[in-house]
Structure formats: structure tokens, C-alpha cells
Amino acid sequence: MKTYEDLLKITSEEDLQGFIQEAIYSYKQSDMYVEAQIAYEYYKKKNPTISQYQKLLYTLSGEAVPDNYSANFKLRNSFFPIFIKQEASHLLGEGASFNEDDTKEKLGGVMFDNILMKLGLAALWGGVSYGFFNLDHIDMFNALEFVPLIGEEDGALHAGIRFWQIDTTKPLRATLYEEDGYSDYIWRDGKCEVLNEKRAYQQIVSTSAADGTVILDGKNYPNFPIVPLWANDEHQSELTGLREKIDAYDLIQSGFANDLDDASQIYWIIQNAGGMDDIDLVKFKERMKVLKAATVEDDGARAEAHTIDVPYAARAEALAQLRDSLYRDAMALDTDKISAGNITATAIQASYENLTLKCDGFEMCVTDFINAILDLAGIDDAPTFKRSKIINMLEDTQTILSAAQYLDAETVLKHLPFINHDEVDEILKRMDAEEIGRYVDETGFSEDENGQTFGEA
Helix, strand or coil: CCCHHHHHCCCCHHHHHHHHHHHHHHHHCCHHHHHHHHHHHHHCCCCHHHHCCCCEEECCCCCEEECCCCCCCCCCCCHHHHHHHHHHHHHHCCCEEECCCCHHHHCCCHHHHHHHHHHHHHHHHHCEEEEEECCCCEEEEECCCEEEEECCCCCCEEEEEEEECCCCCCCEEEEEEECCEEEEEEEECCEEEEEEEEECCEEEEEEECCCEEEEEEEECCCCCCEEEEECCCCCCCCCCCCHHHHHHHHHHHHHHHHHHHHHCCCEEEEECCCCCCHHHHHHHHHHHHHHCCCCCCCCCCEEEEECCCCCCHHHHHHHHHHHHHHHHHCCCCCHHHCCCCCCCHHHHHHHCHHHHHHHHHHHHHHHHHHHHHHHHHCCCCCEEECCCCCCCHHHHHHHHHHCHHHCCHHHHHHHCCCCCHHHHHHHHHHHHHHHHHHHHHHHCCEECCCCCEECCC
């Protein structure tokens, strides 16, 4: 892969255009890109291993030939997208909360939580995603469209190339992001065209009917405005270590379906009919399909129908064990195990333990990402998260209310399971307004438009 130091060695525009193409090509050959590409297929439920699986037959000489006669179902499971969405929703489903009321507005308002969820999902399947702080909002790049140019000495992200191409026969677009600005390029028929020269990230423009839009000035951010969001400390896709078991589940399930289809066919044994050749046997079988009856002309010949019983227990047990192993290795929550009956809060909490441990690591990565974005925006704040999970709402509510006399109203509201963190401030304001109203009614004081009370003591 190309590095940031390789970019610094470029001295001409022509060399820069060649460097961008080489960087994209070398990145597509890298383990990071290849693994992300495979993981994205599993995320889309297009499991490539079972999709490319071909049943084979072997001739008497040992040659393998495609089996085009028997059933070849290719069943795909959805374990990987379930694991990814469960982890992202558990941590980011309730959004991020900040100490200051206007922080989220400066980062894009309600869209910030949506982009953060998309960034989290892309990071989990791709190993990493990238957030571009674009003045008042965040744009997202995934691992399949962004080439990171890492510093060889500090390992930090100093530049990058976002690229996209609908098809190999269509133009290639690329944007080079550097610390001092970004520039746009397009390749048509092997020729490069500069769409936009390098310009600052923050631009001051003037628009008029006579002159149109004119860039008056521009400035950049204190640091490189694209921040990586890693899925974990290992900087790898969550598919790592799970793919083989997912493939095994697909193969066993598909093989079982194939055997059921093959076994549903009746096969015939014709005794004392040695004079029948292959053509006669085919005619006999076709006649049975069409007329449900056939004659056997040889004396003493007899036709017997047979079916096959498909072994079931061993495969069902293998699938069940694979499923349990996948949930355990993915540190995911198996909702089937807590869906029956009135499960206590303690039992639910215990079932979440593995998912909680995994999300603790993911939360550190997300927190580092948001802190870097806050630094770029010049905001002094810190994010907090409320985990989204299944609960015994009645039991949890009773526990909180039993301790309410020892807590302030804000703490109680923040811990009640049916109240979102974003609702707390508004509820507190209404509670204060009601308290003032009762005070006015009891004392005879009035309240002016500024909230000041007056009247006789």
C-alpha cells in the first residue's frame, strides 16, 4: 500500500495523478480491502462460499466433472448481519448524549446519530470506516471507497483518497484529501482531468447575479478532518474467526435440503429384465411419471418402487451446535434463550454479559472517534451512551423508584428504562414550571413574562 511519505515525494501534477491511480490499485490488492470486500458480501447475505459451491461427480478415471443432475440448493444464513446490527444497535441505538445542549446541533443535529450508526455498521463489517467533518456535519466513507495514506513513522492518518466507479467501463472519480485542502479528479478513456484544483475545506464565498459564486477566502482545520472509526483494537472485520463456521452451517443446511430433494424421487428396481437397455429404462421411468403405470414385457419381470430415508438427527445436532458456537464466538445475544416466560432482570443481565464485554471495546473506539471530531469542531464536551437492550421493565422501574427518595429527579429520570436521555431536560423544565405554578397558587404571588414573581407577602 502507498503511504503518506510516498505522497510527499510527488513533485508534479502529472506524477500526482499517476500516484492516485497506483494508490487505488495497490489498496484494492491489500488484505484490508479484500477482507472488507468479502465481509460486505456476507453482510448483504450473499455468502460467497456457498454461492460459488459446485457439486461434483467423479468418473471411473477419477476426473471431477460438475454434477448437473442432482439438486444443488445454496441456502444462505443471516448470522453475520444479525451480529453486526445487534452490536451497533446495543451501543448506538439510543444515540450519543453530550453535556452541552448545543453540541449535537453543531455536529449535524438529529442526523448525527444516524450517521454515527452508519459509521458503526460500516466499521464492524469492514474493520474501519471514516468520518469526514464537513463544517457542520459528518460525511461517511467505508473501507471499500477510501484509501488511507498512513504516516510511516507515527501510524496516523494524514491524507486519503476517496474513489468510486460504477463499472470498469465507466469513468473513475477520485478526491484527494490532504491536510491543506482537497482536489477532485476524473479518468475518462485513460485520460485524467482535474475537476477542481486544491481548495480549502472551509470557504468564504460571495454570490451575485453578475458574478455568480466567487470564492473569496478559505481556511483549513487544525488537524486532518477525516477520522478513522475502528471496529476493535485488532483493527479487523468482525467476520474474522466466524467465516468458517458460517460456511459450515450453510453447507450442512444446503446439503440436507439437497438430500431431501433427491430422496423425494422414487427409484425403481426391475427384476428379471436384463434385456432392457438404458433407453428402455428411461422410457419406463417417463411412462411412470406420465401415466403412473407401465408394463414389463419380460416373463417373470417385476418392478418395485423404493424411497430413501434421509438421516436427520446428526445434521440437526450439528446445526444446533454450530449455531450455539457462532453466538458464543461472536459474543452475541441469542434472543431465543430469553424469549420464553417471565425472565428476571438478573437472568437478562447475565445473558447480555458477552455482548456487553464486546461493546465495551467498541465503545472505546467510538469515543476516540467522537473526541477527535469534537477537537476538529473546537467543542469542549464528551459523549456518553445508553445501551439499548431487552429488559424486564416492571422490575427495573420498581427498583429505581424504590431508591427515588435518596436521589434527585434528574438521576431518577435518566435511569427510568422507558425515558430517553434526550427527553430528560424537557421533563425537568415542565416539572419546574409546575412547581412554580403551585408556589404562586399557594402564596398569592404572580409571575411576569420573565418568570419573576411579585405580589403581597
